[in-house]
Each structure stands twice: as structure tokens, then as C-alpha cells.
Amino acid sequence: MPWKVNTKMEQKVEFICEWITGKYTITELCKAFEISRPTAYKMIHRYENFGIEGLKELKSNPKTHPNKTKQVVEKSILKLKEKHPLWGAKKIRILLFNHCDGKDIPSVVTVHNILFKNGLVKPQKRIKRVKPVYPIFDPKVCNEVWSADYKGKFLMGNKIYCHPLTIADSKSRFLFTAKGQYKETLKAAKAEFTKVFRKYGIPQQVHTDNGSPFGSVRAIQRFTRLSYWFIELGIMPVFSDPAHPEQNGRHERMHRDLKASCAKPSAYDLKAQQRRLNHFVKEYNNIRPHEALGMKTPASVHRFSTRPFPERIPKFDYDTNLKVLKVTQNGAIRWKSYYWVYLTADLKGKYVGIENIGNGIWKVFYRNVFLGFFNENSIRDKQVSIRLSQNMV
Secondary structure, eight states: OOSOOOSHHHHHHHHHHHHHHTOSOHHHHHHHHTOOHHHHHHHHHHHHHHGGGGGSOOOOOOSOOTTOOOHHHHHHHHHHHHHOTTOOHHHHHHHHTTTSOGGGOOOHHHHHHHHHHTTOOOOOOOOOOOOOOOOOSSOSSTTSEEEEEEOOOEEOTTSOEEEEEEEEETTTOOEEEEEEESSOOHHHHHHHHHHHHHHHOOOSEEEEOSOTTTOOTTSGGGOOHHHHHHHHTTOEEEEOOTTOGGGGHHHHHHHHHHHHHHTTTOOSSHHHHHHHHHHHHHHHHHTSOBGGGTSBOHHHHOOOOSSOOOSSOOOOOOOTTSEEEEBOTTSEEEETTTEEEEOOGGGTTOEEEEEEOSTTEEEEEETTEEEEEEEGGGOOOTTSOEEOBSSOO
């Protein structure tokens, strides 16, 4: 299948999309999606009768419940909330003892649910959890996954911070560079990646954390301008889960050695510090035996990539079944002349492909990478743009 999906609903939609093309038999689809034939025919039957909505899981809640809160108690809860709009479920429940029989008073959770059902609860703001694009944590060959990160800044003798950028191959542990920089910027990182790519070729994936300029938990799929540059080069950017540095443990372990060798103590200025970093890279790659490599050195295991760095971004042609739209300067695509769907300012001037999967739902791709969904039926205001969603809308 061309793109990997994560949720159960997305897998169902992807199955129906592949079935509609007529390119595959039911047997082939069942094998690819790892489902039984009865399940496949059941999804097809639901889709033919109810469309995309028919693929959703059917609720099996009972119509009645013996412990359902009495209507008079619910009304008392709503009246008390109207009288005390800033009070929560715990305080409302205590007041119920003054108005209702004690045996009829529900739990705090039930009171909260009644308030929530009637739109009287203001949920607290929480950080949105982003679905990760899982990297290959245990690559089988060199250049399958490279890892990159900025090792924590440290003060040099001149009281200026040094930010070392490190890039390494996850299979061989070969350290391509440890470049000391004054700031962690897109321009500096891109320049160093370009230098490494020209010398060693390009990998299939680049695994980083979610810090700038590599990723952003607030962005679509956590992609940044650097991520889209990787995609244009044919490299898939992948990220560790937020607050989980152990998912890039090999790189973090190397950083511990780098810190001990180069930052305790640090050099006086960046020029002298870079000499120390270069010495560490040479020693780490060619002299220091690595236990995970059978006591071999990274340089003896590593092989150059067979994918050369393209000096010019290769042109990409979208499939004919995709509608191609240009991202405007405000980071949105124009929809039906006067509506807007916001993507990201990092894609301004670029072209994206959108695919209709039925019922007004569209999938959005940048080159061959899936970005998200939008529902044209939810676009109502000509002056306000809607945002791309990671889930079916």
C-alpha cells in the first residue's frame, strides 16, 4: 500500500479506496490488510449501503439503564449549575443533599457527565497529543536511518554558548559531523546537512526529536521547513515521541561521550571548541571500539549511501487522480474560489495534492507524504479558513 495509516478507521477507508480501484482481488486485499474475507465483505456491504459513515463502529449501548439518574435529580443539577456557574461537579453534588433524597444522588463523575452533556463544562486546555510517525528504531543496513540532534548547549571560556549539531548513522553509529554553532537555526542546520549529504549521500529517514529546527508538536505531522526540505530530497523525517529521548538512545549515548570529551572543560572560543569536536569525531569513528558492533569501529562498519545528494530539488509529478493546488503566502489553499483551508506557512509557494475519498472528505499530500484530512462540508464562512485535521472529519 502507498501510505501507512495508523487508526482503525483510516485502515477501513484505505481498504475501501483500494477496493474501488479494482486493481486488487479480495484475496490480495485481505492478505495486505491482514483481515478475513467475511470482514472484508462486511465492510464493502456497509460502504455500499451507508457510505463512509457505515465504516464507523456501531454503538451497542443499552436503551435503558437500571441505575440511570432520575429526571428530577438531573433538573436539580442543572438549576444549581445555573445558580453557581463557576462551581464544579464536586460542589454541585454536595448541594444536592439539600434538595434530593440521599440514595438518589449520583457520583461526582455522573454529575460531571450530566453537566458536560448539557454544555455546562468548560474543559481545561491541554497539550494536544500528536500521533507519531514511527521510525525504524533498529535499522538493518547502513543509511536506512540517520539520527540528528543538537547536543545541549554549554558555555565556552569566553562566556558564549556553543550548540553542537551532531549527525550519525543509526546502524553503524558512524558520526558524520559534530559542528559547533552559536545558535540552533534552520540556516545553520541546513548548511551542515548539505555538507554531509554531499560527502556521504542521503539516507531513507532522518530521526530527530521535536525541537527546533527539526520538528514542532504544534505543526502538521510535526513537520517544519527543514522537514519539508528532507521530503523534497526523498528523505522521510521521523520523530521520537515528545518527552521520550530514550527512543533515540543510541544518539543520546554518543552525546554523553561527546560532553565528557569536549565540554568538561570546554575550550575558550568556537574555533578552539571545533578542533576538540573534530578530534572527538575522528577518535569516535576510527579508534574507539563499539560494543554494539562487536568491538569494531564505526568507520569499519559504515558504508557510503548509494543515493547521491541532488544539487537541485527534483521535480515531482502528482498522480492524475489527485487535484493539485498551490499553497498561498498565508499558508492556506484556496478552495472553490472563496474558501480557505489552512495548512502551514512552511509550505507557501509549494504545490500539494488532494484526493477525494467520498462524502466531501479530502486527503492532502505533499509529494508522496500524507499530511491530513479536511471536510469541505464544514467550510461555511468565506472569511475564515479551516485547519487540516490528522483524523477523519
